[in-house]
Each structure stands twice: as C-alpha cells, then as structure tokens.
C-alpha cells in the first residue's frame with residue numbers, strides 16, 4: 286500500500302525546472318552525467334532528455350539498502366567507463382538520505398581529477414543526513430518516510446510507478 290506524495294505532473298514540472306537550471310549552469314562545458322543505478326534510472330532518463338546542451342553519460346551501480354533499512358556500508362558494484370579527468374561531472378542520485386552514498390562518490394570521483402563535481406537528486410531527505418554533503422540540485426525535499434516509485438523500489442518492486450509515494454507496507 287502506498288500514499289502518493291508527488292504526482293506525475295509534479296515530477297514532470299520539477300524535472301524540467303532542474304534541467305533548465307543545469308542547462309544554464311553547464312551549457313558549453315565538457316559534462317559527464319553519471320547515473321547512480323539502479324534507483325535513478327527513471328529520473329536520469331527524463332532529466333537528460335530535457336537538457337539543452339551536449340554531454341556524455343555514464344553509469345555506476347551501488348547498494349547500501351536491504352528492504353527499508355540502510356546497511357550503512359556502501360558497496361561499489363559496477364564502475365565507470367568514462368574518463369572524468371578535466372570534465373564537469375554531475376552525479377545523478379535517486380535520493381540523498383544519510384549522505385553516505387554521495388560522500389563515497391565524491392571521494393571516489395575526486396581521485397579521477399574532474400574539473401568540477403556536482404550532485405543532482407530527485408529527492409533530498411535532509412532530516413536523515415548523517416554526513417553533510419552538498420546537493421546542488423534536487424527536485425523535492427522529503428521527510429523521513431521510505432518512498433517508492435519513479436525508479437525507487439522496495440525489495441525490487443514499485444520502480445515502475447509513475448509517481449513518488451510513501452510506502453505503507455505490503456497489503
């Protein structure tokens with residue numbers, strides 16, 4: 286059972302606003318958009334199609350959650366293909382919760398000598414932050430609920446919902 290927090294229309298509007306902001310900031314630069322799989326894949330696909338400049342894309346897969354509980358330790362599962370040296374790198378996350386994933390990525394990527402590193406998230410769960418990480422762009426601020434939909438899962442389910450919802454448990 287779920288309770289809708291952000292509708293399909295809410296999401297579309299905010300993603301286009303964020304895309305316009307990123308386009309203004311990065312047009313003419315050598316940008317790599319990096320999707321943090323798997324949760325960001327829907328957001329990433331929508332976002333990059335609204336960007337008004339040329340960029341390359343890459344993917345990294347990480348995991349720190351089982352069910353609704355953070356496991357704390359972030360594991361790298363699948364690595365980057367692109368050379369990030371001298372590039373403006375934008376990390377695209379589904380949700381920044383404790384901040385551990387983003388902190389891990391900022392550290393990993395800074396060894397690759399990018400020109401700049403920024404983060405863009407669909408959701409910002411600021412109230413759950415353990416590590417203070419900068420999230421330059423985000424669509425929505427959310428509370429301490431476990432959310433699903435629009436790419437976000439609960440044990441592999443609900444990624445295909447067109448909206449973002451609070452997960453209330455199984456029926």
Ligand code: 5GP
Pocket residue numbers: 324349350355378379380381382383384385386387430431432433437438439
């Ligand atoms: P972190 O705690 O490292 O900031 O977030 C790690 C990852 O946990 C996020 O990228 C996301 O995949 C997952 N996560 C955190 N909060 C939620 C949530 O409310 N719902 C879902 N489905 N995943 C979450």
